[in-house]
Amino acid sequence: MSSGELWSPEAPRTPAASFSRLLRSQPRKPGIGNDFRGIQRRDLVGRRGSEFRGIGQDEAIRARFARKEKIPGFGHRVYRTEDPRATHLRQVSQELGKRAGNTAWFDMSQRIEALVKAEKKLNPNVDFYSASTYYTLGIPIDLYTPIFAVSRMSGWTAHVLEQYANNRLIRPRADYIGPEYPQRFVPLDQR
Numbered sequence: 001m002s003s004g005e006l007w008s009p010e011a012p013r014t015p016a017a018s019f020s021r022l023l024r025s026q027p028r029k030p031g032i033g034n035d036f037r038g039i040q041r042r043d044l045v046g047r048r049g050s051e052f053r054g055i056g057q058d059e060a061i062r063a064r065f066a067r068k069e070k071i072p073g074f075g076h077r078v079y080r081t082e083d084p085r086a087t088h089l090r091q092v093s094q095e096l097g098k099r100a101g102n103t104a105w106f107d108m109s110q111r112i113e114a115l116v117k118a119e120k121k122l123n124p125n126v127d128f129y130s131a132s133t134y135y136t137l138g139i140p141i142d143l144y145t146p147i148f149a150v151s152r153m154s155g156w157t158a159h160v161l162e163q164y165a166n167n168r169l170i171r172p173r174a175d176y177i178g179p180e181y182p183q184r185f186v187p188l189d190q191r
Helices: 040-055 057-066 084-100 104-120 126-136 141-165
Strands: none
Touching: 057 104, 084 104, 084 126, 104 126, 126 141
């Protein structure tokens, strides 16, 4: 898989199919893929801290809309409604902010969420509120992606162990909708 391709959670199965060692089956750049997914949390905190201080949140978000840029922390390939993990992290972020006596990050997140939802009809994903949660907990920004990777290691390892137990390669995610199988061979002169 090239560095520009989006990393798949099924990726550990391919090296595991050749009975490689477990550690070699784990991804090298977990969750980073096309460089958008893995940096969302870091980008969210960085932009909220710098971009929004100078001109205001609404103007900064609208400027990104105008440039047709993605807004990190919004939208999900699977969840068309709100990501249920974001629902829980929103509550955690708010509670942590109250306990810390500083709800600025949560308040900023709420305003951004309301604007993006109103103008683009996009819901926050798990990354959106994890950024403010991690920041309020005092976790260094450089650890956001490793935390993401560690939280997924058990799942990746389960994929590899499942592959070892029944060495069948990656299950397709789509149904075949082509011609019936088996097809009869039609000689060229009869086509």
